[in-house]
Amino acid sequence: MNKKQAIATEIPSLRRYALALTGNQVDADELVQDCLERALNNIDKWREGDNPRKWLFTILHNLFIDGKRGLARRPMEVVLEKADEANANPDDATRKNTNNIALKKALASLSPEHREVILLVGLEGFSYREASDALDIRIGTLMSRLSRGRERLKALMGEEQIKVKPTMIRRIKCQIFPFREMIFTSIWMVKCRQRIGFHSKTGCKNTLI
Amino acid sequence: MPPEDRLSFEDWLQEHPDIADEVRSYRELNETLHGAFDHVLDEAVPFDHELSIAAHITKNSFWGWQQMAAGIALVLFGSALGWFSHDRFDGIAANDPHFLSQALQAHTVYAPEVRHPVEVSSANKTHLLKWLSKRLGNKVKAPLLTSTGFHLVGGRLLPGTKGIPAAQFMYEDQTGKRLTFYLSPASKKKDSSFHFYTAEKLSIYRWTDKPFQYAMVGNLTRKELKEICKVAYDSLES
Numbered sequence: 016m017n018k019k020q021a022i023a024t025e026i027p028s029l030r031r032y033a034l035a036l037t038g039n040q041v042d043a044d045e046l047v048q049d050c051l052e053r054a055l056n057n058i059d060k061w062r063e064g065d066n067p068r069k070w071l072f073t074i075l076h077n078l079f080i081d082g083k084r085g086l087a088r089r090p091m092e093v094v095l096e097k098a099d100e101a102n103a104n105p106d107d108a109t110r111k112n113t114n115n116i117a118l119k120k121a122l123a124s125l126s127p128e129h130r131e132v133i134l135l136v137g138l139e140g141f142s143y144r145e146a147s148d149a150l151d152i153r154i155g156t157l158m159s160r161l162s163r164g165r166e167r168l169k170a171l172m173g174e175e176q177i178k179v180k181p182t183m184i185r186r187i188k189c190q191i192f193p194f195r196e197m198i199f200t201s202i203w204m205v206k207c208r209q210r211i212g213f214h215s216k217t218g219c220k221n222t223l224i
Numbered sequence: 225m226p227p228e229d230r231l232s233f234e235d236w237l238q239e240h241p242d243i244a245d246e247v248r249s250y251r252e253l254n255e256t257l258h259g260a261f262d263h264v265l266d267e268a269v270p271f272d273h274e275l276s277i278a279a280h281i282t283k284n285s286f287w288g289w290q291q292m293a294a295g296i297a298l299v300l301f302g303s304a305l306g307w308f309s310h311d312r313f314d315g316i317a318a319n320d321p322h323f324l325s326q327a328l329q330a331h332t333v334y335a336p337e338v339r340h341p342v343e344v345s346s347a348n349k350t351h352l353l354k355w356l357s358k359r360l361g362n363k364v365k366a367p368l369l370t371s372t373g374f375h376l377v378g379g380r381l382l383p384g385t386k387g388i389p390a391a392q393f394m395y396e397d398q399t400g401k402r403l404t405f406y407l408s409p410a411s412k413k414k415d416s417s418f419h420f421y422t423a424e425k426l427s428i429y430r431w432t433d434k435p436f437q438y439a440m441v442g443n444l445t446r447k448e449l450k451e452i453c454k455v456a457y458d459s460l461e462s
Contacts, residue, residue, distance in 0.1 A: 027264065027265045027267075028265070030264050030265075030267070031261050031262065031264040031265055034261055034264050035257065035260070035261045111259065114256060114259070114260075115256075115259065115260040118256055118257070118260050119260065133253075133257075134257070137250070137253060137254040137257050138254070138257040138258065138261060165250055165253060168253065169249065169253065172256075
């Protein structure tokens with residue numbers, strides 16, 4: 016398998032990640048396209064045999080943060096589409112639909128930093144080490160962002176699920192509220208102690224939950 | 225996590241129900257994420273992406289395919305989005321993944337054609353437009369490009385995405401240089417700005433202006449083609 020094919024096999028994952036990150040397919044596909052363009056221009060810098068995954072996600076991350084469209088700097092535009100409606104049995108479909116809508120809206124309310132770590136680890140299956148390399152942050156930072164981000168996401172989803180009506184499919188824009196950050200920081204500080212206990216007992220510092 | 229560690233981790237969790245709850249909720253969260261976004265993995269990769277890879281592969285390894293590849297369209301990664309200063313344009317790319325490839329294929333197949341470059345010639349322009357409008361379901365216009373030196377040769381009906389008809393107009397200048405103008409019904413709701421692509425020696429501008437999406441294809445420089453697209457756009461608007 017040559018380098019380009021290796022890149023090509025990562026495209027579906029890149030698109031999935033980009034969609035979750037940006038909330039809509041148009042931004043996502045532009046981001047992935049820019050990423051591939053940059054990857055191909057810099058293909059010599061990538062050594063054959065290395066896993067292209069981390070390298071490509073690093074490029075995507077950089078474009079997301081600094082890209083010409085500044086996606087990370089503006090409110091996320093979530094487009095809820097047909098894919099959000101499951102076609103299993105109606106009850107199940109409604110529930111799944113409501114869940115997905117709540118998830119997407121909650122993701123949009125998270126800060127880009129939290130969204131990135133949650134999605135890299137939770138959706139793309141990156142190890143803590145790989146994710147911290149790709150995002151160019153220390154592993155401790157990654158872990159704290161991850162646990163804070165997850166708590167926030169869950170809380171936001173809880174809020175959203177109450178608000179979301181099953182039939183509600185439309186464009187929404189979500190703003191990030193800074194005060195949430197403060198509330199969750201305090202929750203996180205309490206949680207942190209338990210986590211340290213866990214790591215020192217098992218010695219598993221780089222685990223995937 | 226290696227299987228050994230996983231086992232001891234699960235054991236450890238049993239002794240710590242509060243953490244186990246947390247872990248369970250994280251796992252549920254991950255499943256929810258997969259449930260919401262995994263459908264993307266099964267989608268066909270949009271044309272632009274596939275090409276950017278395919279272009280490099282083709283250039284490097286399959287020499288025999290070069291000619292055909294020119295037709296099937298290469299090198300779309302230089303897709304610097306050429307904006308024009310039109311307020312009505314929204315900057316959102318039309319998302320029909322096969323549209324560009326079809327426009328390019330139609331150009332490569334018909335532009336070199338000597339005897340039958342078009343199905344209906346410009347001598348029967350009224351009939352041509354009426355017929356294409358009927359088949360495409362909306363009023364079709366052939367832009368007037370005479371100010372740029374190109375005149376209409378004629379047009380033809382073509383198969384587009386999912387069997388929806390598309391149309392191609394061909395233009396020629398005094399030196400015999402040809403341009404093709406490809407259009408098909410727009411699948412996306414939004415209009416888009418002009419997007420520039422190159423495929424081997426061909427330049428393409430593509431835009432969406434409801435109810436159609438358009439592609440102007442020719443062996444011209446970007447600047448030349450841009451001027452022509454401006455004229456085409458104004459002509460379609462008038």
